[in-house]
Amino acid sequence: MALVQPAMKKEDDRDDEEEYSPYLGIEKGAVLQEARVFNDPHVDARKCAQVITKLLYLLNQGEIFTKVEATEVFFSVTKLFQSKDVSLRRMVYLMIKELSPSSDEVIIVTSSLMKDMNSKTDLYRANAIRVLCRITDGALLGQIERYIKQALVDKNVVVASAALVSGIHLLQSNPEIVKRWSNEVQEAVQSRSALVQFHALALLHQIRQNDRLAVSKLVTSLTRGSIRSPLAQCLLVRYTSQVIRETASGSQTGERPFYDFLEGCLRHKNDMVILEAARAITELNSVTSRELTPAITVLQLFLSSSKPVLRFAAVRTLNKVAMTHPLAVTNCNIDMESLISDQNRSIATLAITTLLKTGNESSVDRLMKQITNFMSDIADEFKIVVVEAIRSLCLKFPQKYRTLMNFLSNILREEGGFEYKKAIVDSILILIRDIPDAKDSGLSHLCEFIEDCEFSYLSTQILHFLGNEGPKTPDPSKYIRYIHNRVILENATVRASAVSALAKFGALVESLKPRILVLLRRCLYDNDDEVRDRATLYLSALEHGSQLEDKDFRADKFVFGSLDVPLANLEASLQAYVASEVRFDIHSVPKDAKAQPYAEKKAAGPKKPAKDTAMPVAANELSSSGVKSTDAYEKLLSSIPEFSTFGKLFKSSSPVELTEETEYEVNVVKHIYPGHVVLQFNCTNTIPEQLLENVHILVEIVEGDEFSEVVSKSLSSLPFNSPGQAFVAFEKPEGVYSLGKFANTMRFIVKEVDKDTGEVEDEGVEDEYQLEELEVLPSDYFLKKAVPNFKNAWENLSPEFERVDEYGLGVRENLNEAVQAVIEIFGLQPCEGTEVVPANARSHTCLLAGKFVGDISVLVRLSFGIDPQKQVAMKLSVRSEDQYVSDAIHEIISGA
Amino acid sequence: MEHSCPLIKNVLLLDSEGKRVAVKYFCDEWPSLASKLAFEKSIFAKTQRTNARTEAEIGMFDGYIVVYKFIADLHFYVTGGDDENELILATVLQGFFDAVSLLLRNNVDKRTVLENLDLIFLCIDEIVDGGIILETEANVIAAKVAMRGADADVPLSEQTISQALATAREHLARSLLK
Incomplete structure (x- = not known):
């Protein structure tokens, strides 16, 4: 609707619309004719300015001048330099810039512009500099350099700004020249004019940006001095946070450098600077809640500003903070709630999603009520954002799934475009997957939705999902009706998916099989090939499948159609088959996943x-x-036959780098199985002239008697820039946490590659490459898994396997440091925001939850205390489903 | 680079139907005319129904921050990147808006703007130079557009001009002979 209407309207309104335009019926050819007045010996300044305006109008409307036309106009415009009319001169400057003449044309205006650059009239000087710098090339710049240098410190601020801004542009193309102006630019930073100061600071920083020390010095001197311009002050804030980012990584202790300066900027009289500083603080690396507080406070004030721009800026910043520090933002919740009804929908949406991130379990119901009213009058793109926020909220508070699932199903029934509906369906699917309790109601909502769904893509997606999940529910028969309705009422694509879904019920639920067969037989008369084919195939699979010997072709396996081979490989094999005479055999398709x-x-x-x-x-x-x-x-991993007996993958670590930006990049992912550890080495060859073959990783056990290597899978070839994986698997006692340290060497055969032809030499040389050591840590055996309500979860675990002990952690800087260190050791999920330690706290309790390998739930309650001598003591209580795990937790902490 | 100078992506002045009155793009993120028009159309459609007449309004559209203000049948827009300081963009918008009001003596509507389009083009040229903010003070912008202070008679040497023309003629002749 919205797309069509304006276009139609344009057509209708064209006549009366352009009635009053002075450019009515203006046409390029005619204006170019008119431009001949530029060549008149007696320049009519008014007339010429009008023609230039018309030319600019045409360019602005997107009209394109051919090369010849542009050249012609350019030459005639340059003649207007003989007129002394100032307004005309101003238009000439603009016109030359818009025409962006080629370098061989530029010489024609150079002398005129250089003359203006030395004019007594400030505005001529300023404009001439801007034009010249815009159209100049390196060679010409050498000639005019000294004038620009002078202009940088011109007492007229307009001239100085023009030169400085031109310097910023020229720095991209001619850095060597501009860098010579450093002294003048530095002088200009001290200017009394706000904008000169701003432009000079921007240029000075860009000249020095690759010299970390120089930038740091610049910031140090300026943060003490007095920058007057708000814009320049914003720049200084940006540069300061850059310096903080680059230096903070080293020193963990002590005050953050320049933090006081940023905090001081929060009291600046210009909102622009306050915002810049507040944002800089919230983006500091591992910012503490004490550092955050003042920034949050000023942002909170902005929330109730009468200016939409301020409200937007504040809520947008807080929204980002809420992702990492939800607790810090909760103070603003009341102000945020009033923004839900903000006229500006961008602000309202940001407020809602922030609230959804910071809200606690008890506020969910109230929030949802407010959102329901709000949803009806915002655009789809905002609704999608809200849906995504609700999905995360639901994963955070699984108990609230009923409210949230109802909300999703309600909005699913309302009007909306494809992207929006897809976002809702995706969310419901994810909730069903992650929250078992939500499965039943979720599936019913989806069934209702496909009864009246206009998007085939979503219908097929849901049918596929129903086919997989439906048969496993207590009452599978109730879904049959919904699915079969699709067979009767829908287009061919959806009918085909519905047939597949039906077949899955038939394959898994023996009691339904006879009825499914009846339904499938009816589909044999469908008027679409695909639907008939599928029905035929599934019928024979279901009727005869169970008698087949080959278990790959048994009905249940077959219907679910997991081919166990990567699709890319299958495609390649099928293409080879089409060309050959040999019978196709699925077993001949390689199972190695292409890197x-x-x-x-x-x-x-x-x-x-x-x-x-x-x-x-x-x-x-x-x-x-x-x-x-x-x-x-x-x-x-499951595509690699050697690993198929290892059981279910418990956890994969994030990649650990084993090299430092060298010719070969290798990182490793530790995959933990109940009785095995698989090391996946992701290797990348960054040398275009080399092809590596037979790459394998030699892993030597430095520590860890319980490990023994069982499989080593090499990588047959590793071409340039195409990552590949080698694997080494170890066996270890089942269900225990075995720690180990491994030394790694990469061995391979190097073959030279001709970079131009891509030809590879036949002969290779054997070589090896030392990698860094790798450790298997206790945290590798724990999976982060939050529990919604720690207290309930704790009580649900039997006290039988509770173990309590106390530990002294020695002298620590503060409690936070101790808490973070212990969390790090276990790699468990901190719950209910207890990982945040209030500043200057004397005691703190931290709750951790997760799973131990073998899917054993484990909950840890840590109580910390610090005495005036900074001695930290910790009481550790653990409950789990297994005594071994409870003991392990204590062993780990005493061994750490 | 990314955390250096505030950059303006474009300055747009559209009419009440979303058609161009005067626009200026300062970056190559919209390489073709079609992509520019598509951006203007999308921004216009998304802001059309908002009330940006008393205070400047703001939104995030297509991954850009856009601040805008409407008066009569004109829509003023200033666009910046998604990590830009919103208040800096708003300052530029206000400078543009106020300078146009000053130059047109408060008769800001499409007709007057079209009749004084030269001033509008110059105004944009004086506010942003290649994406970098040049000036935000409306009085200063208006003065520079009107070339106030440049009226002092400047003698122009005819010789330079004729020299320039001679070079031009010679150059033309050479390129024709090639």
């Missing part, structure tokens, strides 16, 4: 969809991509 750079995929994936929405939903992207990568690993 996939998972990390890159992950990085590229979530970025895109966030672009069009009001804000990135980083927290929730993170969690869902985390799930994805485990899935991806699981797929990859």
